[in-house]
Amino acid sequence: MADNADMKIRFTKMQGAGNDFIVLDETRGSLGLNRAHYRFLADRRYGIGADQILSVRPATRLDTDFAYAIHNADGGEVEHCGNGARCFVRYVLEQGLTGKDTIAVEVKRGTIVLLARQDGLVTVDMGIPVFDAAVLPFHPEALSRRQQQQATLWQLDLSAAGLAPVEAVLLSMGNPHAVLLVPDTRTAQVEAIGRAVQALPAFPASVNVGFLQVLGRDHARLRVYERGVGETLACGTGACAAVVAGHQLGLFDSRVQVDALGGTLHIDWEGDGSRVMMTGPATTVFHGEIDLPEFPVLPTDMNHTA
Known part of the structure; x- marks a missing residue:
């Protein structure tokens, strides 16, 4: 200094x-x-x-x-x-x-x-998504789950925050993400639910919380409540995580336009074992x-x- x-x-x-x-x-x-x-x-x-x-x-x-x-x-x-x-x-x-x-x-x-x-x-090779709980990190003990298509949906208890439980697909895009399906991102309780999910002891390193609205097999809206920041106008890894989660749930094809509050990103993912490619402005x-x-x-x- x-x-x-x-x-x-x-x-x-x-x-x-x-x-x-x-x-x-x-x-x-x-x-x-x-x-x-x-x-x-x-x-x-x-x-x-x-x-x-x-x-x-x-x-x-x-x-x-x-x-x-x-x-x-x-x-x-x-x-x-x-x-x-x-x-x-x-x-x-x-x-x-x-x-x-x-x-x-x-x-x-x-x-x-x-x-x-x-x-x-700019196109970014974002790597291969990881679903290993140890990598996220995520402690799944005592949490219930169910399978939908190729995805695991974990039930997260938010009663300590006075909120109803939510289901999330969990994965790492080099950083941890919990992706929640919502009927409309405009009315989603982004801050309240985002804070509550991040505070759960199941996420020892906290987690980015994505609120995903499916508009079609190639189109989505997304809001993300990020660790250490709060809600941002866009989140690149969050968009990738959302598309991967939606693909695993059987909702998306291999190329998806993701509309964030601040702009549009294009995400390409062919499925398990393939790399996620993200294209957008800078x-x-x-x-x-x-x-x-x-x-x-x-x-x-x-x-x-x-």
């Missing part, structure tokens, strides 16, 4: 289908940020404002081009972000950090491959500099333990 009270850092603000990000260049060295710094940057009143912060870093392996870290608005590091991955590609190309159209990137749980298309959209909003306090404290941090 700098010797004086503040240090000035450069950033780029980006968005993908309304899911917004602060992107930091750490390819020439670490900025040395801690959880309080990430909270400060993401705060929409005292900082810049974003759902997540993406830190671009040098690759650590010969078969990859970059690595990057993802921090939520609460300062916690997470495993994966599909909308962030698309913004990552646009960023490294616009900043001249690479001339490649296809880029291999290290994330917390492996490697993802990203393709910048000529039409301005846009640079503005570049800037900010004076970052060495020990930033927000009013909301007074009763917050990191």
Whole structure:
């Protein structure tokens, strides 16, 4: 950290289908940020404002081009972000950090491959969905379940929050997701149910909660209540998880348009053992500099333990 009270850092603000990000260049060295710094940057009143912060870093392996870290608005590091991955590609190309159209990137749980298309959209190889409870992680003890087509629907007891039980398909897209079918996303109790599901002891690392409305075999609406953020305008891994869950339930074909609050994503998945491909927009909003306090404290941090 700098010797004086503040240090000035450069950033780029980006968005993908309304899911917004602060992107930091750490390819020439670490900025040395801690959880309080990430909270400060993401705060929409005292900082810049974003759902997540993406830190671009040098690759650590010969078969990859970059690595990057993802921090939520609460300062916690997470495993994966599909909308962030698309913004990552646009960023490294616009900043001249690479001339490649296809880029291999290290994330917390492996490697993802990203393709910048000529039409301005970005396609991300999101990997193979995982249903293993240990990977999510998920503790299924004492929970009832039923099978529908190829999917397992787990019943989640939300009585502690004064809510009716819900059924969810659980899977990992590099990060944990619980997908709930709803008749209409516009009237779904996204915050109340999202908070209640995340608080369940069955999810020791919490979970992203998706509210999926099926409009047809190739069309869906989706809202997502994300870990450490709350509801976002879009969630790339959430869209992938929703399509996989709907496909397993026998509701979707292999290509689905997913309409989020902030925009549209296209998800392709052929079924078990195949990789999920996500295509969508990535846009640079503005570049800037900010004076970052060495020990930033927000009013909301007074009763917050990191």
